[in-house]
Amino acid sequence: MTDAKRLTLAHGSGGEPMQQLLHQHIQPLFDNAILARQEDQARLNMTLAPGERLAFTTDSFVVTPLCFPGGNIGTLAANGTLNDLVVGGARPHYLSCALIIEEGLPLETLQALLADLAREVRAAGALVVTGDTKVVPRGAADGLFINTSGIGVIPAAVDLGTHRLKAGCRLLVSGPVGDHGAAILACRRELALGGDLISDCASLWPLVKGMLEEPGLLAMRDATRGGVNAVLHEFAAAAGLSVELEEAAIPVRPAVRGLCELLGLDPLQLACEGRLLAAVEADAAERMLERMHAHPLGSGAQLIGRLVPQRNSAVIVRGLYGVERSLPAVSGELLPRIC
């Protein structure tokens, strides 16, 4: 293998090799006029109609391995930021993309990952308009880190957020939970977990676009780090309410359930990368669910619970025989409670 095909520290030095990398290999992937002007900043013509608001978000992506069943760090970096915009009701317009590359990353790999990133952004109707590239010595990063920021526009009629949560509203999840987290675990070779676990990494914009047309939508979150459980705790804390879930209604794929059983994990605490949780007015829940079912991204959507006046546990699951169980807020590794 020749050095020409791998990235070196020189590619991040600002000189000739870097210019070559950007012009020949990266910019074409994103192919748009704003980026092509190559100014130090993207110049955006955005005029907002009365009542419209800008949404702005940023996120950094680090994942091992860079490619996993159902996605890679490129799709993740695109969809993570797109989804953070769309769950606020914003149509995504522009993204930035900053790369921190570990010396030695094959150029081919980088190109493939960025091509996927660009494709996802385009599919959501948005553009990558500015970026940055750094190469760091071996060991200072793990292959590739990506930061993306995004700007979107929230229509005047849309007002989503935890301030609108209230007792009685219903909670919908857009599909099976925990797929991404399970797929990433299955990639850890030392855990020797085969199986057909595929990340749910996806852009939620096509689904949300339709949901915004329905009345009764109050708040949405994408269930990334900490999984659905973290979102439920955020909802409960922000609203000063409690969440009641029906265990039987929570969609979990058999393979994910099996992995969780074996490892002693809770699917509700595994990350998703293409699932959202929506709080909806009680009388609008059924129609919203139908609307979600109509889109492939929401075909597995389920009504899983509701918000109720505050109890002494924030999140409560009703299981077999109607017996209730509190879900603790602690994310990550939990020491056994059983004595």
Next chain:
Amino acid sequence: MQQQIAEIRIKGSVQGVGLRPCVWHLAQEMALHGEVCNDGDGLLIRLYPAAAATGFRERLESRLPAQAEVDSISIRHTRCDAAPNGFRIAPSSTTPGTTRIQPDLAICPECQTEIRDRGNRHYRYAFTSCTRCGPRFSIVEGQPYDRERTTMAPFPLCPICSDDFSNPHRRRFHAQAIACPVCGPQLQLLAADGRLLAQQDAIHSAAQRLKAGALLAIKAVGGFHLACDALDSAAIVRLRDFKGRPEKPLAVMLPDLEALQLRCIAAPAELELLTGPAAPIVLLRSRDGHWPGNLCDGLDRIGVMLPGTPLQQLLLSAVGRPLVMTSGNVEGAPPCLDNDEARTLLGPGVDALLLHERVIARRIDDSVVQLAAGQPQILRRARGYAPAALKLGTGFEAADGVLALGGDLKNAPCLLRQGQAIPGAHLGDLANPRILQQLQQSGIDLASLFACRPRLIACDGHRGYHSRSLAQRLAERQQLPLIEVQHHHAHLAACLAEHRRPLDAPPVLGLILDGSGQAPDDSPHPLWGGEILLADYRHCERLDGLPAVAMPGAEQAAREPWRNLLAHLERWSPDWERLRWPSLDALRRQPLATLRGLIREGFNAPPASSCGRLFDAVAALLDIAPQRLSYEGQAAMRLEALAGRASAQPVPALGPPAGPIALDGVWQRLLGGLGSETPERLAYCFHHWLAELLAQRVRALAHTYHCDTLALGGGCLHNRLLLEALQHQLRDSGLMLLAPRQLPAGDGGLALGQAVVAWARERRP
């Protein structure tokens, strides 16, 4: 003209025990004047002439009622305007103070005779009681203990009862809970759909149905029971299906001692427990072939009780056979407390409900007791014991205002008040939000009934415990200091407190054999559960303990014993795969690569020095643990039962002690004995080997640290064989052994330990 009178103040558990009539009679005999009343501080006697007070006290002390627990009797002289004439029982004054509330008491012999006497007006009356028996804690709504502050208030006394109540010559004189068929609560037998099936002959009708195989919900003292014929395995299957309790043993109630001894083997001390005023469930050896196989999960002991209320006595004698009497709830949910709740939640699963009109003021489950090493040991402290106070040792006189919330499983809170500990009744697993709610309620309840404002909250340090979250909320809301007490220090301190160890006594050794609890932050492994500690009330240091072994799958390993077998084998006998044995063959079929990955990577496989998980592992090895436990402690209980079936031949010693505790020798012997010894024998030897290992280390450390006392604690000490083996191993060590007796050794006793540690630490010297 002013007269000198004497005021005699009696403190302790002195209300609702017949002390006022006793005082009245004595005053009559001695021809003294004055009055007696209950108040918030206990009992107050005003006596004239004052000079007679000392003699009066002496004679009173010699004839106190059996239920009275007197802490102190003090006399002071004072003056009043006019000399009293005659002696009367004065109305109670309602100042909140320091007096205690009695636990519920089983029906006394006199009342038993009355309900069987055709000529008596209490004949077959299900709510007969007197000064010596009947409901107490379960009906109290406020202090002092008077009828208007109980759930009997809605039943005004009829003229005859009223006469009984006010006549000092009757045995129902000032008995607050009395009632008769004319004025008291009535029974109703309802169908599941709410239809009235029987009223006058409700008991008879209920009995007929039970004999025919029906499932009934029956209102009891502090909750409901689900009942069926205990000899009818089909009825038991139905009950188990409805309750969601596939295997966990069910308690039974037998009509009388004769029926009990026919089917169980009971020592005199066990009979005493069964027939005592607390009337708990007692774990007894069952006689082979006398019980259906699906009653007790194949264990050779069974939880039995005798009818403790008139209702139960009448019902059991009408049925004439043993009944399953298990708590009226679906597994994991709190027991039902009122009639509507019972109809809604239990109605769908039962054929009929035997209800009555007396309201249950608070939840109180049946207590569970066993005889261990010859002495009673309370395994679940509730009806008949709560809310009796425990005296604490010297130095704790001022201990007051501490509310401890206990652990997350087998939860029970504890309040410290005026130098005493008041453990609340057992509540259960706090993962259920309604039980967490009950804990919060129980804390408020104890504080208000005992007129004690908490100034300090204590809880476990486990970051995932629901009890800790609740403690944080309470402390924040009321702006009180919160003290976290390490799990095993609390276990140890609970044992010290129960044995009234003085506050400033020198440190003791503690041997805490437990499931698992969060270790202190500086511990090399995150979970403890088999530790030798050096501790007093304030400080706790770990000297040694069982080696830490991974729990692959964390909490999943507490449910699936085979995971612990794998972890122990990987640690102590890595070449185990070459052995042929059913449990090892099954283990080989598990996804070993993944499980080994978890252990090696430390991914969701926290290392724990847990004694409980060691028992799980050995039970799995000996093929008696299910793939997944269906109740807590199942594997360990089966292992103890298995060992109990071995002949008690001497166990060869492991060999000379060699420094810190290691388990390789035990595992080598267990694996080496698989083909040549019976599983019963191996189970028996395991108990003794473990005791030998621990005892040797304890002896050495006691010598090094100059300790003369060893306190025991932790849920594994509910294992009688282990407790006896430890006692045997330490018999000539010179160590004084303290074992938990009054409170559970497991997490049910945790709150007491938390409370005393928190108070000792917080106290300004």
